[in-house]
Amino acid sequence: LLKNTDFKKSLDKNEYEKEMENLSAKLSTLQLTIKEKKIPVVVVVEGWGASGKGTHIAQLVNPLDPRFFSVCSIKPGEKLSAKPYLCPFWEQTPERGRISIFAKSWHRIILKIDSNKWKLPDKARETFYNDVNAFERQLTADGAVVVKFFLHISKEEQCRRFEKLESNPATEWRVNDKDWKQNARYAKYMEMFDDMLDKTNDIPWTIVETDNSNYATVKILSTFVAKIEDAIEKQSNEKPAKPSAPTESRTLIRNESRTSSVSDVAYKEQLADYQQKIRLLGHKLHIKKRSVVIVYEGWDAAGKGGNIKRLTKELDPRSYVVIPVGAPTEKELSHHYLWRFFAMMPADGNFSIFDRSWYGRVLVERVEELTPVHVWQRAYQEINEMEAHLAANGVIIFKFWLDIDRDEQLRRFKSRQTDPFKQYKITEEDWRNRERWDCYENAIEEMLAKTNMPHAPWTVVASNKKKFARLKVLETVVKTLESEL
């Protein structure tokens, strides 16, 4: 993509001013359409040192109302090291109707790693590209327009600009040894950039020749305008997707009978033993800079809360967070549905425990028909990709389905209604959900079948007997952590 670039392309002052007037007017109108049509827009600006990222972004945002855009510049190393690397970028993806401009993007980390002379193994590189492409595809599937610019510059012009920056005391700090290294090893870097661009071109890059700054600005603005106009046109021509055929029912994976139990004596003894073990494993997690995600899903009244409590009893309270997941807020709804979860992922050494999770997409949202069929069907793949990304970044993932039978649920509902301290736990909604038991069973089966991955396996926990269920979860966590750490 980068070779044989014609860096001579230029625009004289008159042409430039005429074009800019025209494009600026279009942009101010377009931003209102973006807002009105609730399109989220993601702009990536990557490129060589001194290719003018700052200046060109300034030109792009200049006609825009600051209420409708934000510029994100996430410094690698600041957050990237402690959480899976896509997390901070996910957090900055725009609400519907807004524009997020990434001055440093998710493509950066691979360049950073490679240019530090530590050549990434092919396998890791492939994982990286898969994650990046999946991320961009997911945003696009959710209605976002993703516009990617790579600012290219010739070796000679880059050298001139570094010299110019260095000659001014106010700007000399902007040039460092790494920049000069990039200029000196220009051909090597170009190869690296080219490889990255080639492998992440599913959502296509626009290469911008920046030797002539006027030409570059106009190319960026006109490409942006064209891509947005294109997306708006597509959106208005879009026909509602046909719902796919209902999926076949499978047999519910169940390791044990729902009524497996344990004696009180054995419970007390094993519980204390596992809790001590998990406490020490928590320390080890910290030392080894790994982190843990635990997903709790299950029937209403299956005992998630009490189970979580036993799991965390002896853990250092500074090392874990329990995240109760309810219906999304207005703000969360205006983002991709995975957005809110990425913000809650654990940093190194920590546990994030989800009391319900992203699986709501293929459970309650499916059964209650809150989400169109083709959208929740897409979610299985999105979820698998997200979990794969976490796992590839060292997160150890547990997913528990707390399984009780219909009679046991009824018993518990009734008991909650009579206990004044538990009344708050039972609502009309619980009774409504119960009526749809069969629909839920279908959804659960499909979920277990489609998202049971080696790096993120489901454990179905027989939970009619709460004590058995608690030990089962603790045992699973302890055994896996012992082998992983």
Added chain:
Amino acid sequence: LLKNTDFKKSLDKNEYEKEMENLSAKLSTLQLTIKEKKIPVVVVVEGWGASGKGTHIAQLVNPLDPRFFSVCSIKPGEKLSAKPYLCPFWEQTPERGRISIFAKSWHRIILKIDSNKWKLPDKARETFYNDVNAFERQLTADGAVVVKFFLHISKEEQCRRFEKLESNPATEWRVNDKDWKQNARYAKYMEMFDDMLDKTNDIPWTIVETDNSNYATVKILSTFVAKIEDAIEKQSNEKPAKPSAPTESRTLIRNESRTSSVSDVAYKEQLADYQQKIRLLGHKLHIKKRSVVIVYEGWDAAGKGGNIKRLTKELDPRSYVVIPVGAPTEKELSHHYLWRFFAMMPADGNFSIFDRSWYGRVLVERVEELTPVHVWQRAYQEINEMEAHLAANGVIIFKFWLDIDRDEQLRRFKSRQTDPFKQYKITEEDWRNRERWDCYENAIEEMLAKTNMPHAPWTVVASNKKKFARLKVLETVVKTLESEL
């Protein structure tokens, strides 16, 4: 507070278990009351190394539903260095009805600084204590219950615990040289702790003797229960505060006539000049690790948007963010009103530009009677304290009141209504606000008089002529930054 502590206090196993059963039951009930009465609860747990912060917090949260609390452990140095130090703590303050437990608190920074042998100058120390006491008072005034524990330990017991931790390979990493230094210089540290506790005792500390762990746990839980019960009782006895007498009208501070103007030629020339200057000052800001807060307030249609645009035209888009401030969301309403602003404060080297701001409290909220009189009256002091905190942390603060007269506003409203690209900018609300011009004038005058501080002065900008107003703002920013940097 720390001297002459009796470390012998203890509880035997039976007493302990009896007390704990009782306290745990009380806590599970209390958390529901906290939620129901919408009380925000802040718990601080500070103390010596190895005094058992983790263990004791674990005991406190054990009876609680994880949906109602979170444990915050903000590592100093991570975020503290780049933003005013209270920012990350403000961000973690609880919503009404929730409990935030701070395992590392805002008191920590002074201990950190002092124990690094760099004795804080008395003046800086005083500023620090003022900020901390103001923060806690503000939370309390907003209805929060603030419970502060200091975990005390004897020199001998601390030494024993360090040795025990070191003897286990799973925990030895938890003891480092600094810990041993603390033990070795126990008396010196005690003096430092004592001073800090004494100076921040407006909201009183509870000293917890931790040599006997059972005794400590019971003391923490019972103090917590008592303080919450006390607050609930107070709340139900509280009579609505009498509204204070309406404040007298003052003369509007106005440096120039609202109609000051500038020739087109002079405008063009000066604008370009200032924009170049501010661009370079932006670089300097970065080098000197300072940051800038700019507040725009003004009459509707005073030209805030266009003014901001000229200010940011040549700034590096990665160095500033424009924050449009509208009515608070549901989530924001469930926090102290300053909460959302603290989250938006600039990191070193950056600008945060507020398009409307925290002054809404004493403008729209006062005039529209959205907030009780005694609450917005309290806000002048709260705002001054917040800005003083920012200034003391190196933030350069600008506050602009964009001032137009009634006729000019009418002209602009009418022109917006006929321009299809500006129609979105004018709403019914604007017309309603206009009817209350006199009430707003009163509120503005009082605001300017009460919050015009040396470190955060107001500049009233004559804005009937937009070009004049833009130059005035740019000039003010450029001149002040030139003298500050």
